[in-house]
Amino acid sequence: MDAVWSKNLQSFAVSDVLTGLEKQRDIAYTTVMTVVSRLYTKGLLSRERDGKRYLYSPKLTREQFLEATAREVLDGAVSDQRAMAMLAEKVSVASANDLDDLEALIRRRRQELER
Amino acid sequence: MNEAIFPLLGTAFVMLVVLPACALVAKLMLATLERDALSGPFHGLGLRYLLLTGSTVLPLAWFLSAGMHQAESGQSMLACLFDHETTARCFEPGLFVLTMLAVMLALGVQRLRRLFAGNIPRPLALADEDEVLRARLEQIIAAHPGLQLLRVRVTTAPEFSIATSGLLRPVVLVGTAFASRVPNDVLASALGHEREHVRSLDPLRYLLLELALALNPFGRALLQPHVARWYGAREAHCDRTAVVGGCAALPLAEAIVQAARPTSPHVPALGAHDAKLLELRVKLLFAFAERCPARCCRHESSAVPVAFLLLLLTLLLPHQTSTAALDALHTGSEHALAHFWR
Numbered sequence: 001m002d003a004v005w006s007k008n009l010q011s012f013a014v015s016d017v018l019t020g021l022e023k024q025r026d027i028a029y030t031t032v033m034t035v036v037s038r039l040y041t042k043g044l045l046s047r048e049r050d051g052k053r054y055l056y057s058p059k060l061t062r063e064q065f066l067e068a069t070a071r072e073v074l075d076g077a078v079s080d081q082r083a084m085a086m087l088a089e090k091v092s093v094a095s096a097n098d099l100d101d102l103e104a105l106i107r108r109r110r111q112e113l114e115r
Numbered sequence: 116m117n118e119a120i121f122p123l124l125g126t127a128f129v130m131l132v133v134l135p136a137c138a139l140v141a142k143l144m145l146a147t148l149e150r151d152a153l154s155g156p157f158h159g160l161g162l163r164y165l166l167l168t169g170s171t172v173l174p175l176a177w178f179l180s181a182g183m184h185q186a187e188s189g190q191s192m193l194a195c196l197f198d199h200e201t202t203a204r205c206f207e208p209g210l211f212v213l214t215m216l217a218v219m220l221a222l223g224v225q226r227l228r229r230l231f232a233g234n235i236p237r238p239l240a241l242a243d244e245d246e247v248l249r250a251r252l253e254q255i256i257a258a259h260p261g262l263q264l265l266r267v268r269v270t271t272a273p274e275f276s277i278a279t280s281g282l283l284r285p286v287v288l289v290g291t292a293f294a295s296r297v298p299n300d301v302l303a304s305a306l307g308h309e310r311e312h313v314r315s316l317d318p319l320r321y322l323l324l325e326l327a328l329a330l331n332p333f334g335r336a337l338l339q340p341h342v343a344r345w346y347g348a349r350e351a352h353c354d355r356t357a358v359v360g361g362c363a364a365l366p367l368a369e370a371i372v373q374a375a376r377p378t379s380p381h382v383p384a385l386g387a388h389d390a391k392l393l394e395l396r397v398k399l400l401f402a403f404a405e406r407c408p409a410r411c412c413r414h415e416s417s418a419v420p421v422a423f424l425l426l427l428l429t430l431l432l433p434h435q436t437s438t439a440a441l442d443a444l445h446t447g448s449e450h451a452l453a454h455f456w457r
Binding site: 005006008061062063066067070071073074084085086087088089090091095096098099102103105106109110113 | 318
């Protein structure tokens with residue numbers, strides 16, 4: 001879904017996703033086809049026949065998807081507030097690795113958008 | 116002994132039965148709102164805030180006001196306020212009000228002390244801080260029209276990143292360590308996020324919410340998951356408003372991650388859940404970078420004025436209508452005492 005959303009693909013075939021992903025890593029057509037089919041089965045994509053192939057469309061935007069899945073994540077929000085509004089609470093040292101991953105992800109996304 | 120029974124039993128009934136019952140009703144309504152597929156956990160923040168605070172504050176306000184009204188011999192509101200010659204006071208409702216106020220004060224002061232105990236760093240005026248940072252902040256603020264009304268102060272407090280502090284005239288506090296490790300676009304986006312906290316008087320809002328939870332003995336136990344969701348959604352709402360207001364989404368994502376980064380192993384650990392919340396906010400900002408979000412929750416910033424209006428109406432209600440519920444509580448207490456002594 002990330003590949004679909006970040007490339008803003010509205011109506012796409014499996015080969016369109018494969019083209020985008022092949023730039024990042026080696027990946028087989030059948031693998032992409034399996035994942036796309038599973039996403040369709042889970043209701044995240046809709047599809048219509050176009051000759052011998054299917055054209056898929058995302059049913060939700062990234063924002064709508066995140067909002068729909070946010071409830072459980074929001075349960076973990078700050079439990080003991082202060083008398084001020086902070087941009088973000090400090091996380092534990094153990095979670096610093098998660099922050100490294102997020103930072104790398106942001107850097108990559110910024111580079112993609114700058115291209 | 117007889118005169119003390121209504122104030123004591125009445126207060127116990129309000130605190131241990133009425134408030135938990137109201138919190139339970141609020142919980143049911145909040146659960147319905149949060150499960151609404153159309154709105155979801157990021158929407159209806161104003162209404163959810165009113166339910167979280169109002170479920171405690173409004174019943175308390177009604178009982179206090181009704182008690183005061185009865186203590187003033189049932190005169191109309193204007194007479195209560197201005198007729199100083201009304202001296203015939205009903206003793207027991209007055210004592211009930213005093214007992215309620217004492218309990219509220221005890222619970223509230225305890226919470227206030229915890230909230231303010233060393234949490235808010237002392238800001239330095241910009242002029243007292245080093246010239247480079249001062250010039251940098253002024254340059255950032257001047258370059259972004261939306262930030263120009265912000266009052267910004269810096270603090271050298273360790274472990275501090277950026278936050279909004281101050282109840283009626285909030286200021287944005289920027290930690291020098293945080294400011295020194297992020298570039299200008301990241302700092303500008305962080306200030307854009309704080310601008311929404313300032314505009315909505317969030318420190319005041321958070322304080323009222325925490326006080327409401329403290330005054331309800333079962334408030335935190337019943338409402339905590341909804342409060343946590345509201346806080347998380349509120350931060351995500353400020354991210355969205357910052358982007359709608361012209362801040363860049365990805366630098367804001369970077370600011371969030373930098374602000375959350377522990378700078379010392381002695382930082383109190385808040386657990387992996389908070390990292391998950393950060394991840395959600397970052398991914399939402401990715402979505403906002405791809406497609407500028409629509410403005411959301413237009414009435415959200417009116418939550419505080421609406422809350423005060425409702426409070427005022429609740430305070431006026433017993434003076435203009437009836438205080439039958441308090442009478443029932445009064446006679447119920449007397450009957451309970453009679454039953455006990457029989």
